[in-house]
Each structure stands twice: as C-alpha cells, then as structure tokens.
Amino acid sequence: MGKKKDKSIDNNDAVCVRGPSVCSCGGQALMEGILMIGPKGECQVVRDPEGKLVIKEKAGEPLSKKNKFFKLPLVRGVVSLIDSLRRGMGALFDSAEVAMTEAEKEAEEENKSKFDRWLENKMGDKAMGFFMGISVVLAVFLSIGLFMVLPLLVSNLVLPKTVPDIVKNLVEGLVRLLIFFGYMAGIAAMKDIRRVYMYHGAEHKTITCFEKGYELTVENVRPCTRFHPRCGTAFLFVVVAISILVTSIVPRFTDAQISNVVLKFLANLGVRLLLLPFIMGISYEFNRFCSKHENVVTKILRAPGLFMQRFTTREPDDSMIEVAIVALGKALAFEGIEVDYSRYLTEDDEPSEEVDEPDADGGSAGNDPAADVVNAAADAVNNAVTGQ
Numbered sequence: 001m002g003k004k005k006d007k008s009i010d011n012n013d014a015v016c017v018r019g020p021s022v023c024s025c026g027g028q029a030l031m032e033g034i035l036m037i038g039p040k041g042e043c044q045v046v047r048d049p050e051g052k053l054v055i056k057e058k059a060g061e062p063l064s065k066k067n068k069f070f071k072l073p074l075v076r077g078v079v080s081l082i083d084s085l086r087r088g089m090g091a092l093f094d095s096a097e098v099a100m101t102e103a104e105k106e107a108e109e110e111n112k113s114k115f116d117r118w119l120e121n122k123m124g125d126k127a128m129g130f131f132m133g134i135s136v137v138l139a140v141f142l143s144i145g146l147f148m149v150l151p152l153l154v155s156n157l158v159l160p161k162t163v164p165d166i167v168k169n170l171v172e173g174l175v176r177l178l179i180f181f182g183y184m185a186g187i188a189a190m191k192d193i194r195r196v197y198m199y200h201g202a203e204h205k206t207i208t209c210f211e212k213g214y215e216l217t218v219e220n221v222r223p224c225t226r227f228h229p230r231c232g233t234a235f236l237f238v239v240v241a242i243s244i245l246v247t248s249i250v251p252r253f254t255d256a257q258i259s260n261v262v263l264k265f266l267a268n269l270g271v272r273l274l275l276l277p278f279i280m281g282i283s284y285e286f287n288r289f290c291s292k293h294e295n296v297v298t299k300i301l302r303a304p305g306l307f308m309q310r311f312t313t314r315e316p317d318d319s320m321i322e323v324a325i326v327a328l329g330k331a332l333a334f335e336g337i338e339v340d341y342s343r344y345l346t347e348d349d350e351p352s353e354e355v356d357e358p359d360a361d362g363g364s365a366g367n368d369p370a371a372d373v374v375n376a377a378a379d380a381v382n383n384a385v386t387g388q
Contacts, residue, residue: 023207025331028088029200030095036327041334044091045327046098054098077284078277151175165252173244180240188311201226202316206324216325216339218318226313230291233312234305238283
C-alpha cells in the first residue's frame with residue numbers, strides 16, 4: 001500500500017502505512033511496563049532499574065474463546081473479566097519484581113516474616129501464585145465492601161422505612177457512584193501510582209496510533225490521544241452506571257418477609273451479588289457495541305468513560321512509549337502482523353522469554369494455581385456443553 005500524508009495528527013512527518021482498523025489487542029499498565037494481550041498471544045515488556053527491557057511472550061487464546069458457551073453474549077463479558085484479572089494480576093506481580101532495585105530486593109528479603117519463609121520453603125515456585133490468589137480474594141472482598149455493602153448500608157441508615165424502594169435504590173446508586181469517583185480520584189493522587197498511569201497513557205496512545213494506520217514510532221505515537229473508548233476504566237464506570245439502573249427496579253425485602261434486620265440486609269445484599277454477573281455482562285456488551293459504532297449517540301454514551309480516564313492516564317515520556325511499541329508489536333506478531341520495533345531494542349535488552357506455553361489440551365503448563373483452576377473450570381463447562 002502506498003504511503004500518504006495524514007493531516008489529522010500534529011506531527012507533519014506522520015504517514016499512514018495501512019488502512020484504519022480496530023486493534024485486536026488490549027493492554028494493561030504495569031510497574032515500569034506494559035502487558036499487551038491479543039487473540040493469539042500476549043507480550044509483557046518491563047524496563048528494569050538499569051534501563052534494559054525484560055520481555056516475556058506467551059502464545060495462547062483468551063479464555064473467552066475456549067468453548068462455545070464462553071462466547072455467548074453476557075457470558076463472554078464475565079469470562080473476559082475473570083481472565084483479564086488472572087492475567088493482569090500475574091503480570092503485575094512479575095513486573096514489580098523486575099522493576100525492583102537490588103537494594104529493594106535485599107530489604108524485602110530481610111523483612112520477610114517467618115510465615116513467608118516457611119511458605120516459600122514448602123511451596124517453592126508456587127508461593128507467588130498463592131500470594132497472588134490471596135491478593136485477588138482480598139481485592140474482591142474490598143470491592144464488595146466498598147461498592148456493594150457500604151452503599152446499601154448508607155441507604156438503609158439515612159432513609160426512613162416509609163420511603164419507596166426505588167428511592168432507596170437510587171440513593172444507594174448515588175452513594176456507589178460517589179464512592180467510585182472518590183476512589184478513582186484518591187488513587188490518582190498517589191505519588192507512587194503516577195508512573196503506572198503514565199504507562200497507561202502510553203498504552204492508549206500506541207493502540208490509537210496503530211488503529212489510525214500510522215507507523216509505530218515514538219514521533220507518531222506521542223501526539224495521539226491518551227483516551228481510548230475500550231479502556232477498562234470506561235468499563236468500570238459503565239458497570240457502576242448500569243448497576244444503578246438495574247438495582248433501581250429491584251424490590252427490597254420487607255419487615256413482613258424477613259423480620260430480622262441483619263438477615264434482611266444480607267438477603268438484599270445477596271440479591272445484588274447475584275445480579276453482578278448479569279450487570280457485568282450487560283456492561284461488556286455495551287462497551288463492545290459502542291466501540292464498533294461511530295455516531296453521535298455512541299459518542300455521547302462513551303463520554304463519561306473517556307472523562308474518567310483523566311484520572312487514570314497521564315502523558316508518558318518517550319521511554320514509556322518505546323515500551324508500549326515493543327509490547328504491541330510482539331503481541332501483534334502472534335497474528336502475523338509485522339511491526340518494526342527493532343529501533344527500540346538494544347543488545348543489552350534481555351531476549352524474549354517464552355513462558356507458560358499451552359499444553360496439548362489447551363491448559364497452562366506453568367506453575368500458576370489460578371490458571372490451573374480457571375482452565376479446569378473451562379474444561380468442565382466445555383465438556384458439559386459439548387456432551388463429552
């Protein structure tokens with residue numbers, strides 16, 4: 001394809017080397033790095049304290065493509081979220097280890113408790129997977145406490161019993177929305193998280209540059225927008241918004257049905273937890289629809305999610321953009337899409353490491369307990385659906 005000038009970018013030297021397209025890869029910012037995940041493989045690139053790029057690649061399909069059941073509307077959203085959480089947490093732990101200086105590693109080793117040392121001696125390489133699992137569980141409980149338990153509790157305490165359920169539910173939703181905004185703003189204000197958000201901006205800019213058809217260079221990526229409609233931040237906002245709409249029409253248990261105050265509260269909370277997968281599924285389909293259609297209506301629907309990215313992204317420096325280009329280029333290579341990122345590699349960079357190659361049955365051959373559980377569940381569902 002012939003190269004042509006593009007007038008929509010601030011860089012006058014930018015050229016289109018391919019037609020505009022939707023990038024098949026999604027990303028996640030890490031500690032001093034980026035994880036890019038595509039439909040056929042993923043690549044994690046982290047810059048160590050000496051400035052070298054530590055690159056890890058893995059071939060394999062997302063969990064949502066493992067069987068027909070996981071591809072169904074509503075179901076695929078929940079499955080994709082679980083799969084992204086599993087992959088993202090593993091990459092985040094790994095990047096934190098790579099990004100640590102020798103002094104920080106020595107200090108961490110010295111400060112380990114007796115329990116930590118005992119666990120490492122007993123579990124070996126699987127200890128990291130255990131700690132990752134504990135972190136995921138704690139994060140889930142914290143999220144339920146902040147965004148489910150607290151709003152429901154506040155709406156029960158501040159409103160009299162005579163208030164209609166729909167009013168109580170709307171107040172509950174408003175409290176949930178305020179907590180969400182406060183949480184995002186509080187995280188964004190943390191000094192240590194600033195560089196992660198800069199890498200988040202680099203990830204968005206690089207994907208946008210590719211989708212516009214520009215050659216992936218720092219000069220072309222730099223002026224691209226750091227806001228992207230398919231961002232996880234936008235997804236979270238949609239989850240909160242749709243949860244308000246769904247729960248607003250759900251009646252609450254009354255004193256006549258359940259007289260005990262605690263049991264009534266737990267019953268109402270249980271209903272909301274049961275609705276959560278349904279809400280996540282709707283949110284995923286909403287984002288999927290908006291990302292595939294470009295018109296006035298979808299722009300309006302995407303606007304709140306894009307606004308939230310002002311909290312979760314920052315303008316990156318050139319070294320971060322280089323990391324994003326290498327990560328995206330290697331992830332796209334699994335699909336046979338060639339991207340020239342060689343100019344951003346040096347002889348000192350650690351060669352790509354192939355990790356956790358899928359085994360013959362499509363499962364993980366690594367030492368990730370979370371992956372083993374998820375893959376086992378996938379196999380069970382697949383067998384149930386196909387009748388094997």
